[in-house]
């Protein structure tokens with residue numbers, strides 16, 4: 548049974564996962580004032596999911612199980628049941644509710660509403676037919692979706708537009724903090740929708756950065772955020788850069804089964820860039836049928852997004868322009884991207900760090916690539932000692 552190590556005013560508490568009585572920590576008063584979110588009864592969601600039957604389970608994240616269900620009006624919904632044991636999850640439940648009920652964009656998931664009844668905390672979203680990028684594009688051979696170049700372009704631009712909206716149009720600006728393939732869902736037309744706002748942070752006006760506990764997924768974490776707990780919109784941009792490279796190359800950011808030199812995608816792309824061999828990394832599943840100029844441009848944009856110095860990463864609205872060809876990537880200087888091997892060292896040494904940090908392993912079935920033959924690129928969500936949030 549895994550243990551979670553938490554910090555509270557310097558004292559270390561170790562608790563056994565699932566060994567405590569439910570404590571959801573969310574009151575009905577906290578959600579009843581939220582506009583744009585319907586309150587569902589537990590009974591209604593029980594009926595919608597056939598009593599939360601395993602046959603209707605579509606996924607599981609770090610904070611609960613997601614079921615497919617049919618609501619009273621016949622609408623299909625994704626019904627995310629927060630684990631009753633997750634105190635961390637209670638905070639994320641409220642953040643998700645508050646953030647997502649306030650934003651609206653074609654490339655962000657919508658929220659139908661929630662249920663807060665007794666110990667039950669449940670979020671209800673539109674059901675998205677084509678699952679997540681992690682389970683389809685990066686999930687091995689299980690998916691029947693053909694990710695041709697046009698589809699990949701549309702997904703990259705859509706995610707970039709969704710993030711540009713969060714970063715630059717919404718007031719206060721929103722940092723998502725967990726941009727990764729399993730949080731990009733695809734609807735029936737393969738339009739991407741950014742999901743999972745449980746870690747999102749609102750940026751106070753004039754703030755240069757927010758100091759906070761680090762949470763996110765190793766492999767997508769910007770160096771300055773992972774190592775110093777300083778989060779800005781540039782941390783999302785780093786995560787987006789990694790995602791962009793994953794989409795073009797059709798592989799996840801970490802693959803421990805490959806020879807050492809190829810295990811970390813960002814490092815591999817940088818080496819290929821330096822030796823003028825970027826195109827060799829484009830996903831072979833497209834059979835060579837892709838736009839050569841665009842694929843190489845998208846990888847350069849991925850490198851720009853992951854630059855070591857946050858200020859040298861372009862803003863999301865500029866990234867949209869670079870992706871659509873409205874701005875020229877060749878005008879921009881690309882340097883070595885940020886702290887690849889060192890960041891991965893955190894992952895390698897996570898046991899050594901357990902006195903200093905809280906780690907939560909993602910559930911295996913949702914981990915990027917775990918559903919495929921490539922179990923080595925499991926993602927890990929963690930929070931470290933920068934707990935000033």
Ligand SMILES: Nc1ncnc2c1ncn2[C@@H]1O[C@H](COP(=O)(O)OP(=O)(O)OP(=O)(O)O)[C@@H](O)[C@H]1O
Nearest residue numbers: 606607608609613625672673674675679729909913
């Ligand atoms: N609206 C939705 N429509 C269809 N499937 C969904 C929807 N929302 C989530 N899912 C499925 O449920 C899975 C779990 O989602 P969830 O947001 O709980 O966790 P995650 O983002 O995959 O992992 P983690 O919590 O570790 O970040 C997703 O990967 C996806 O397969």
